[in-house]
Amino acid sequence: MFSLLYGLWNYLFSHAEFHVLILGIDKSGKTTLLEKLKTLYSDIEGLPPDRIVPTVGLNIGRVEAHKTKLIFWDLGGQLGLRSIWEKYYEEAHAVVYVVDSASRNRFEDTKSALEKVVRHPDLQGAPILVFANKQDLPNAVNAEELSRYLELKDQKSVQLRVQGISAYEGTGIQEGVLWLVEAMKNNVRTLQLQRQAEAAVTL
Ligand SMILES: Nc1nc2c(ncn2[C@@H]2O[C@H](COP(=O)(O)OP(=O)(O)OP(=O)(O)O)[C@@H](O)[C@H]2O)c(=O)[nH]1
Numbered sequence: 001m002f003s004l005l006y007g008l009w010n011y012l013f014s015h016a017e018f019h020v021l022i023l024g025i026d027k028s029g030k031t032t033l034l035e036k037l038k039t040l041y042s043d044i045e046g047l048p049p050d051r052i053v054p055t056v057g058l059n060i061g062r063v064e065a066h067k068t069k070l071i072f073w074d075l076g077g078q079l080g081l082r083s084i085w086e087k088y089y090e091e092a093h094a095v096v097y098v099v100d101s102a103s104r105n106r107f108e109d110t111k112s113a114l115e116k117v118v119r120h121p122d123l124q125g126a127p128i129l130v131f132a133n134k135q136d137l138p139n140a141v142n143a144e145e146l147s148r149y150l151e152l153k154d155q156k157s158v159q160l161r162v163q164g165i166s167a168y169e170g171t172g173i174q175e176g177v178l179w180l181v182e183a184m185k186n187n188v189r190t191l192q193l194q195r196q197a198e199a200a201v202t203l
Pocket residue numbers: 024025026027028029030031032033049050052053054055056075076077078133134135136137165166167168169
């Protein structure tokens with residue numbers, strides 16, 4: 001019985017696509033990360049950093065990571081564009097929240113934007129992976145220091161992890177994505193989204 005259920009579970013997930021939102025304030029490195037994800041996990045070579053411009057619309061990256069199909073949505077982080085983020089919340093399985101770990105003068109801004117994400121009712125139950133980006137810079141704070149700044153230890157009800165990365169060098173990214181994939185698979189929100197998708201197909 002267990003192996004039957006396990007087989008069914010695996011079958012469902014091998015066919016499912018997970019929607020992952022990439023959020024964070026402007027210049028944190030979201031699009032640079034998206035392009036690196038394409039390089040790491042697909043046949044497409046992502047754009048080099050010097051060809052990336054600030055995001056106004058939406059960038060999409062479809063990859064297969066750790067035997068799981070992932071669709072990343074990368075949105076613009078400028079102040080005037082952040083109100084668009086919530087339009088994507090209902091359909092998102094998880095969030096990757098990118099922080100520029102070397103810009104201490106912007107930690108307050110990134111903290112308050114993250115708090116709104118964590119508290120939003122449309123994202124209830126979604127795992128949140130905070131990427132402490134730009135670890136290649138000498139003045140970057142590490143993942144532990146950053147979680148102290150962001151006061152993330154108090155968020156007990158949320159599945160949350162802080163991971164140091166460099167979107168330039170690619171370090172730390174796969175470790176974080178592996179955690180996210182496992183978190184999404186063991187998650188009530190994922191089951192709910194899957195049921196909604198199935199209901200939409202049978203209507
Ligand atoms: N040193 C360093 N710089 C980075 C890294 N990732 C991104 N950057 C730089 O940070 C700046 C912003 O990168 P983007 O990827 O455009 O940032 P974004 O978060 O997509 O910005 P918006 O689209 O405006 O919200 C660029 O100059 C990047 O080259 C990194 O890992 N290390």
